[in-house]
Amino acid sequence: MKLILAEKPSVAKNIADALGIKGKRDGYYEGNDYIITWAFGHLLQLYDAKDYDSKMARWKMEHFPFIPTKFEYKIKSNPKNRQWADQGAKKQLAIIHQLMKRTDVVEIISACDFDREGQLIGDSIIYRARLNKPVSRLLLNEWTKDEVLSGLESLQPNDELRPLQDAGVSRQWADWLIGINLTSVATLKYQKGRGKALNIGRVLLPTLKIIYDRDKEIENFVPEDYFKLVATFKTNNNEMYEGTYVEESGEKFKQKEALEIVNQQIQQKEAVITHKKVEKKKEFPPFLFNLSNLQGYITSKYKGWTSDKVLKVAQSLYEKKFITYPRTSSTALEESLVGKTARVLKTLAEELPYKDEIKFMKTKRVFNNAKVESHSAIIPTYMKPKRLTADEQIIYTAIKNRFIMQFMPIAVxxxxxxxxxxxxxxxxxxxESKGKVQLEEGWKKVENINSKDKLLPFVEKGEWVEVAESDLTTHVTKPPKPHTEKTLLRVMETCGKGYDEDDEEIVGSILTGFSIGTPATRAETIKKLKDVGYISTQGKNLISTDLGRKLVETLPVKSLFDLEFTGRLEKTLSDIQKGIVPKKAFLETIYKFTTESVEIIKADQEVTIHEVKSNAAKPSHDILGICPNCGGNIIEGRKGFGCSNWKKGCKFVIWKNDKYLQALRKKPTKTMVKNILKNKKAYVKGLTSKKGKKFNAYLSYEKNPDEDYYAWKMEFEK
Incomplete structure (x- = not known):
């Protein structure tokens, strides 16, 4: 009997389905040859500081830096009360270890995700039992039946993945050391009053600095006037075309007087076409999605989406076997996947109206081992979904379309x-005049991408024309745009370098891990920046808050804000994963950095950047949905469910003492608000009429088209 440990119940079910195992027990499936059990992600976590030493229960400056001589693990805490272990995790861990100890179990197979976090989850559970049984690793990129069965025929010894475990442990220990020590001393130093701590993190702060720097660029931007001159020429056939006046310095002129002289000189003059160049140009489709590109594409195209939401929905599609592993940095496929990819394409193309134009070809743009690190790009599997949620449909369609584009004709x-x-x-x-005509739609047909054609009349070199009119216009230089999740993810992925999909150096840097965070953690970092109050959203824009700005300007450990420093740490973790750098060397660097940083903060000047008022109500950071007014986050406050952008003028709120609901003897609940935000209406039971009769109805909260206020509407079941 072999025991398979999956990372989640849904994955365990996929494996059971592939093996035809129906017998489900409490915490596992059992068949003739295999037992399949599961974790719930991390079942274990590192000790808190107070678990090592009771004096650490109270933060005092003299207790830091605190570096354990040996890192210890415990069952993960109950999120509602960290004093107690999570009972579900405790029970499942006991079930897993009981199964592992069964005398008929001769081999343990870790089937957790093929990344450093998955390796850490599986190894922390398996080796805690201290059994002398062989441990193998199932390494898959998708959970379809064919892949599971094929993977079980080609297991790897788990010992061979020790570098992956070392990378996971190094990341975990480093983040614990920096987080515990610097969060504690920074809070003691710069915060007045007891409350939520000033969160200091290895990936959090450089990401905040990216947004802060852009905000400062916008603030310090000084607009300048510039001028352009456009002439309209008339041909012998009375056709018109425009030409922009260009000198060596370009088409934008700082001095208006020079253009005014040119404008006077050209009035009603004849002109000659001295140059005509016609070129056919090819447009290749954008590369296959990696996670960052998928998040950027969706968050910029669809209102209300965050990168965190994109990852969660993509993860759901992955666990349902419809797409390959989403947490990837690659935009190409392994060359060994040629046959499988052809099969997927044939399956997906069957019902498409342009299926005759789809042709499978092995190209370097799609299949390129040099552009793959650990996991290939995200593509659909051969399993076609029959029913998806609205959110899943958006993500799946984007991935499917991007995949099909690769095998359509090139646009010309x-x-x-x-x-x-x-x-x-x-x-x-x-x-100078430029015109563009789309000759072949090609891959653009997949998403009905309309090219903006700018047509020129048919003229020849040497042909005479005349100036029909001219227009001298005034323009103003524009400041840089605030970061959005799409642009922020791009900077994090490239560690601040410019990005070009065909730039081998940039792609190489991404694949070797020189970046801010990993594909799996970037969305979580952006969400955390919002949750801890360092950034806020204005529509799709990300803006640093007063607290975030003060932190950047005050914290003296400047290397924590440095993209190069953080990029080098991430690169070192990637090298540990490849077995190039030993774990010990990295951790010694972290110990030294932590100790020095604590002393720097201790020696810094006394300044308060955050004051917590004792009578202030604790804000809820549960995001209930997207504000229909401005796209911000709806959160629960003391008096109502309102928009997080209220300081910036957004007035959307559902008051807890709402008079309309009071008349119906109801109070708004989190569930009601969530449904209204997500589905535009909520089904509410137990409403009370004026005569005291109970009834059920649909309630919606809609904006008056003529006035700037929201009002309730009621509908009854049909």
């Missing part, structure tokens, strides 16, 4: 460039 457009010179006038520049 024709670009025409004309240069027109004015006759009998000495000018320093010329008039």
């Amino acid at each position: 457009y024709e670009e025409t460039r004309l240069i027109t010179k004015i006759k009998d006038v000495e000018l320093n520049g010329i008039f």
Whole structure:
């Protein structure tokens, strides 16, 4: 009998289905040859500081730095009361260990996700039992039946993945050391009053600094006027086309006077077309999605989506066997997947109206081992979903379309460039015209991408035209745009470098781990920045808060904000995973950094950047949904369920003492608010009429089209 440990119940069921095992028991499935059990993600966590030493229960500056001589693990805490172990985790861990100790179990197979967190989850559970039984590793990129059966035929000894475990442990211990020590001393130093701590993190602070720097760029931006001159030319056939005046410095001029002289000189003049160049150009489809690109695409295209939500929905599709592993940094597929990919394409193309244009080909843009690190790009599996939620449909369609585009014809457009010179006038520049015509739609047909054609009349080099009119316009330089989740993810992924999908150096940096965080953690980092109050949202824009700004400007450990420093740490973790760098060397660097950073903060000047008022109500950080007014987060406050952007003027709120609901003898609940935000209405039971009769109805909270306020509407079941 072999025991398989999956990371989640849903994955365990996929494995059981693949093996045809129906017998479900309390905490596991059992068949003739296999027992399949599961964790709930991490069942174990590192000790808290007070678990090592009771004096650490109270934060005092002299207790830090605190570095355990040996790191210990315990059953994860109950999220509602950290003093107690989570009973569900405790029970499941006991079941797993009982199964492992069964005399008929001769081998243990870890089937947790193939990444450093998955390795850590599986190893922490398996080796805690201290059994002398062989441990193997099931390494899969998808949970379809064919993959599971194939994977069980090609298991690897778990010992061979020790570097992956070392990377997971190193990341976990480093984040614990930096988080516990620097959060504690920074809170003691810079916060007045007892309350939520100032959260200091290895990935959190450089991400905050990216947003802070952009905010400062916008604040310090000084707009400047510039001027452009556009002439309209008339051909012999009375057709018109526009040309922009261009000199060596470009088409934008800081001095208006120079353009005014040119404008006077060209009035009613004849001109000649001195140059005509027509080029056919190819447009390749965008590369396959990795997680960051998928998150950026969805959050910029659909209102109310966050990168955290994209990951959760993609994870759901992965566990339902519809897509491959989503937490990947690669935008290409392993070359060994050619046959499997052809099968997936054939399955997905069957019902498409343009299926005759889809042709499978092995190209370097799609299949390239040099552009794959651990996991290939995200693509659909051969299993076609019959029923998806609205959110799952959005993510699945995006991944499916991006996949199909790779095997459609290349889009082709024709670009025409004309240069027109004015006759009998000495000018320093010329008039330039550009036109574009889409010749072959190709892959753009998949998502009905409409190209903006700019047509020019059919003219030839040497042809005479005349100036029909001209327009000298004034423009103002614009400041940089605030970061969105899409642009922030791009900076985190490339560690602040510019990004070009075809840039081998940048792609190489991403794949070798030189980045801020990992594909799996970036969404969580952005969410945490919002939750701890360091950034806020304005529509899709991310803005640093007063607290976030003060933290950046005050905390003296500047390397924590440095993208290069954090990128090097992440790169070292990636090298540990590959067996290039030993775990010990990395941890010694972290010990030294932590100790020095604590002393730097202790020696810093006394300053308060955050004051917690004792009578302040504790804010709830549960996000109930997306604000229909501005796209912000709806959270629960003391008096109502309102928008987190209320300081910036958003007035959306559902009051807890709402008079309309009071008349119906009801109070709004979290569940009611969530349903209204998600489904536009909520089914509410137990409403009371004026005559005292109970009834049920649908309630919606809608904006008056003519006035700036929201009001309740009631509908009854049909």
